[in-house]
Amino acid sequence: MSEIIAPLNGAAFDGLLRVDALGPQGQITLRGDFAAPAFRDVVTEVAGTAFPEARRVEAAGDRALLWMSPDELMLLLPYEAATTTAADLAQRLSGEHALAVDVSDARAHFRLRGAPLRDVLAKITPADVSPAALPEGELRRTRLAQIAAAVWLTGPQEARLFCFRSVAQYAFDLLSTAAAPGSEVGYFDGR
């Protein structure tokens, strides 16, 4: 089998934030009726997490279930497990009006770490990134300058960010510019 290369292949930037382009990430898109018990049961059993409330993320170990829209979830899991898990999900959901597809190569993932996290994000997205509007454990799908992206605050000073693979370099350059040393804003300090 060919060697798996992640988008940007582990690029990193150190500035106001530490920006890391993450390695290959297994991703499964799930669509279905969130009110259907059968769908909920299968999904939570495979993910090993609770079913996320609107806009929330449920994470456990190396798996996470992300609420993407009223009928779409994304399951994050180890890259190697994605193909078989997607097939397993599709098979177990076969009687339901539901869809499970392995889209592991579709998106590029980044990890952002540092105290001025909200300040840096506020420079490049129109989303309200205040702690009240974007608490930890919530996924905000939004726009980063010219591209669509999603931000998941995993901790007070740490976030996961992902966008489509084709714009990974743009996202990395954008984040690096917004986190350039000397460009502190200080608005969210102590908030």
Add this chain to the structure above:
Amino acid sequence: MLILTCPCCGIAADETELSPGGEAHLTRHGPGSGDTDFEDYLFNRENARGVHFERWRHAHGCGKWFLAARDTVTMQVFGTYPAQTTEPPQEIRDRITKARPGWRWRDFGAAE
């Protein structure tokens, strides 16, 4: 700048996160309809100065369509509601009537 709250995911989305979808509450007249109805459906649109009803899509978000009532002059937003409605909900109409007594938009208005 316009900020609309998507009724599907509850996010207060900026105008640049949304795609405009034109006028809301159009009745589709397809094959078999009269020329006048078809012309109205295809070409004739409100160009409101004041209360207006529009379709929007939360494109940089949950991707769902929804409807919004706003004032095109003051940018006041009266509310957003699901796309699966054929006319503005009473709650939205009441809110508009309170802010704009005597408003009228197509077949809808305060005098009803």
